Amino acid sequence: MSLAERVLAGDRLALARLLTQIENEELEGLNALAALYSLTGGAHLVGITGAPGTGKSTLVNRLAKHLRRTVEVVDGTAATVAVVAVDPSSPFTGGAILGDRIRMRDLAGDTGIFIRSMASRGALGGLARATAGVVQALDAAGFDIILIETVGAGQAEVDIARTAHTTVVISAPGMGDEVQAIKAGILEIADLLVVNKADLPSAENTLRALRSMLETAYTARSTTYPQARGKRSKPSQEEKEAWLPPVLATIATTGEGVPELSAAISRHRAYLIDSGDWRVRERERIQNEMASLLREYLALRFLAQQPEGRYEEAIERVVTRQVSPRKAIEAIIEGGADTS
């Protein structure tokens, strides 16, 4: 059996191997992924992001277990759940190992839940591309719900979370969360907002602040500034009922609020399908992925075609300030790119 066939037969070891090959951009894995691609599109992709220290991993574990227990797919069987934990922890040495083991142990014994950690590998676009591939493989392998967890609230994490159908942003009480919320622009990407550690004394304040900011933002947006709705266009008030992101309180350590979060995620899925936004987001995701792949392939092909040392020479001329980076690139592209 080929690797792809073994994955489809439910072989978890084969799946783990495929994911590693995709991460490392090995040809065998990429070809298997291409063969599997026609089977993708069934999974509900849920991006979960938030600053470190918000208890995100614990909450994701709880959520995975709850979704597995309560969500049914069309044929009445329990939904299978995959967790992709994207960890930009050790951009320089690779890692995400310890956390992975702890989580594995926590969720072990159920083949309907699958966990995969991914560490950033330095290159900015590389992690997003690898994540896309891993998610596709899990989708093709038949997982019904894929939770894509990213640590941090920077641009890269937001971009990765944004590739999902449903984006959940987690915060915790204290440490200027309200400011943080505005800063990271999360109001514009969150489909669901969660305040974890809701048993902390200041949780009420955080919940209230987030709710009032959301209301202000959505009122302003749908009345005064309809053009400012951002790239991922929300449905306009006239056409259909808009989705107002709910603000939920959870306590990951006890599991409080997890059923409500789980239900809200299912509700958002139904909303996406009814409103047509599901297809809009799918298309955006594919466009982003293809743009990234195009850049990567063109650069690799171009550099392979360069005469030995030509690109290094161009770098040298920039280092010695003879020419600016842009002019150097323009010169090298225009002066010999089409020799193939």
Next chain:
Amino acid sequence: MSLAERVLAGDRLALARLLTQIENEELEGLNALAALYSLTGGAHLVGITGAPGTGKSTLVNRLAKHLRRTVEVVDGTAATVAVVAVDPSSPFTGGAILGDRIRMRDLAGDTGIFIRSMASRGALGGLARATAGVVQALDAAGFDIILIETVGAGQAEVDIARTAHTTVVISAPGMGDEVQAIKAGILEIADLLVVNKADLPSAENTLRALRSMLETAYTARSTTYPQARGKRSKPSQEEKEAWLPPVLATIATTGEGVPELSAAISRHRAYLIDSGDWRVRERERIQNEMASLLREYLALRFLAQQPEGRYEEAIERVVTRQVSPRKAIEAIIEGGADTS
């Protein structure tokens, strides 16, 4: 006078206009930047990063003022300081306006300090490229020290901060900072660590934790695992004195610790020059910038050469799951890229 000449003559309005043109990738600005490029290389680039809520902006303002007052350049005049505040706040609507005004007011009245805020514009690589251009323009315009402040501790922010000669990572007591520090891999990129809000009760713990982690990391690195020193190779123990990142305590609101931070930054500059790392980092920065520009230019040129609708057709075939993203890109590149 050309825009570049006006910038060199010290015209601040011309400089602001140039920076806007660079941000918007307008041809006039990019050409002016190319003309100015030979004048770059004099500035000390200091990247400052850290999670939201650490009081980073206040500290950077204080630091800018202090550097301006105390650092002298070769001819004995006071160093000029530019601040580039990279704010991924509103990835979808653009922003960074309010904070900019507040800071402007704070630092107004001294033409030797210049502030520029930059908002993320969606595209992942775009902000890093624009930041590089803006920093080059300020460098050519004669600023002696350029502080590049990024909000957040995600991969994108780290990458931007890392393009500097000296990288300062700011944290604050509480909220699992120790974990955060490990998570973000900052031990591997920080040349200086700062614990701001050092008047908070738990500051001592945070300082101690960071110091002990650093010691462990550096001891392990220079003895047992010399090969694990990461991409930006620190000088080995044998060749020259290594730089052990100092952990400093500051209170931005009162200015406490700012003189020490300022001195440490100057000390790191001297270290870089003595050890030869200055040139190593310059080259890495230029290589990264050129790789990003190469990808961008190749993609633009390629898409411009495509027959109308061909790329969109490829996207459509991926959306309908007839072909995987990778295979679609391979097909489009191999089947007609070289018609120019």
